Amino acid sequence: MAAVRERSAYANLTLPAELRRAKLDARDAALATELTYGTLRAQGLLDRIITLASSRPVEEIDPPVLDLIRLGAYQLLFTRIGAHAAVDTSVEAARTAGLGRAGAFVNAVLRKISARDAAAWVEALRDGVTDPVARMAIGTAHPEWIARAFADSLGAAAGELPELLAADDARPRVHLAARPGAISAEELALVTGGREGELSPYAVHLDSGDPGTLDAVREGMAAVQDEGSQLVALAAARAPLDGPDGGRWLDLAAGPGGKAVMLGALAEIEGGTLTGVEVSPHRADLVREATRDLPVTVHTADGRDPGLEPGFDRVLLDAPCSGLGALRRRPEARWRKTTADIPELVSLQRELLDSAMRLVRPGGVVLYATCSPHLSETVSVVREAARRDDVETLDVREILADIGGAVGGRPDGLGEGPWVQLWPHRHGTDAMFMAALRRTR
Numbered sequence: 001m002a003a004v005r006e007r008s009a010y011a012n013l014t015l016p017a018e019l020r021r022a023k024l025d026a027r028d029a030a031l032a033t034e035l036t037y038g039t040l041r042a043q044g045l046l047d048r049i050i051t052l053a054s055s056r057p058v059e060e061i062d063p064p065v066l067d068l069i070r071l072g073a074y075q076l077l078f079t080r081i082g083a084h085a086a087v088d089t090s091v092e093a094a095r096t097a098g099l100g101r102a103g104a105f106v107n108a109v110l111r112k113i114s115a116r117d118a119a120a121w122v123e124a125l126r127d128g129v130t131d132p133v134a135r136m137a138i139g140t141a142h143p144e145w146i147a148r149a150f151a152d153s154l155g156a157a158a159g160e161l162p163e164l165l166a167a168d169d170a171r172p173r174v175h176l177a178a179r180p181g182a183i184s185a186e187e188l189a190l191v192t193g194g195r196e197g198e199l200s201p202y203a204v205h206l207d208s209g210d211p212g213t214l215d216a217v218r219e220g221m222a223a224v225q226d227e228g229s230q231l232v233a234l235a236a237a238r239a240p241l242d243g244p245d246g247g248r249w250l251d252l253a254a255g256p257g258g259k260a261v262m263l264g265a266l267a268e269i270e271g272g273t274l275t276g277v278e279v280s281p282h283r284a285d286l287v288r289e290a291t292r293d294l295p296v297t298v299h300t301a302d303g304r305d306p307g308l309e310p311g312f313d314r315v316l317l318d319a320p321c322s323g324l325g326a327l328r329r330r331p332e333a334r335w336r337k338t339t340a341d342i343p344e345l346v347s348l349q350r351e352l353l354d355s356a357m358r359l360v361r362p363g364g365v366v367l368y369a370t371c372s373p374h375l376s377e378t379v380s381v382v383r384e385a386a387r388r389d390d391v392e393t394l395d396v397r398e399i400l401a402d403i404g405g406a407v408g409g410r411p412d413g414l415g416e417g418p419w420v421q422l423w424p425h426r427h428g429t430d431a432m433f434m435a436a437l438r439r440t441r
């Protein structure tokens, strides 16, 4: 938690190393994970409760002390850990962390918090709040602006907001992608003890376990990849072109390379090639490493002007975005983003999409995707591009129907088209958005 607070670390990347360093057994590691992720996810809600209970704004509490109070409050309100144990271990932790003088304060605040349960605190915070989305946001520990952005994107289905917010808090299953041409989903399910996914023909779901230890993953036959992301790569590879597919494919924002691996493997099967573009040198290296045995060339360049010869048959633009559609995988992310982040991302998305339209050949397809359902980043960006007179919009629902998952076939709940918004509560995927634009001349 200190690493997340002090150096904006990602909890899901930092915690596994900390757990190994602490040499915790499996049970304690599971508890430490639940406490860390749970506390980070609920942080905004916990802070409002701590403010009420301590009669001071959290900004005035020494940050390491605040970490301990948040952790204690999470245990009191959201776990079955006994109140005495939660309070006493928090006070003890203050002492061992050299914050002994804060022990009395930690003790007093936590005792006050323990006097009510989570539902009673939520009701106290909702006092005087009548707006239903604001009330839901408080109850599910989401920033209000994010709950509102979800409701806007759900549109007529905004009644599903409670399910969506709950799905955002549920621990996501691990999804694996079988590498096309290397192993089938059926074989991968067999060797990993997982289940085939229903939407992507390459997906396998695991209920638990560390995917990094699986032979198939270590040997590069499979990778960890959300099933929604697999569909994005597949839609880019399968969208109907006007004219033959010359096998010249482009991934214009490729780092760290998940979709480039899937696209590169499909290109290889079809005798084509993939060009990857990524602005961050480190992330470009990750793409090179992930695709090293595939017909993929990676350029470290700005996708807005990458200096490439136009004429690509297919361009995937998996645009840099707010990531609001993948909050369930990043416990701390919801409290880190603000509405102020959106406009800058939207301008970048527009410019990258312009560039993609310049680089694709007439008759070729640009697949625009985001791991965010925020309408400014999705429909607004795409509508503007679709207004050009050399662009026709394809129906992504048709493209996905043709892909057909191993088990299911056409996924349900894809909305009115022509674009598709996937949802964790409907599809079990991250909230990926996809639109397919074909250049006409």
Ligand SMILES: C[S@@+](CC[C@H](N)C(=O)[O-])C[C@H]1O[C@@H](n2cnc3c(N)ncnc32)[C@H](O)[C@@H]1O
Pocket (backbone or CB within 6 Å): 229, 252, 253, 254, 255, 256, 257, 258, 259, 260, 277, 278, 279, 280, 283, 301, 302, 303, 304, 318, 319, 320, 321, 371
């Ligand atoms: C959503 S991620 C792409 C994820 C990737 N497709 C995958 O499946 O692993 C967007 C990427 O775009 C990169 N990016 C941001 N601005 C860019 C730009 N101007 N040109 C090219 N890449 C950019 C980011 O560094 C980030 O790696």
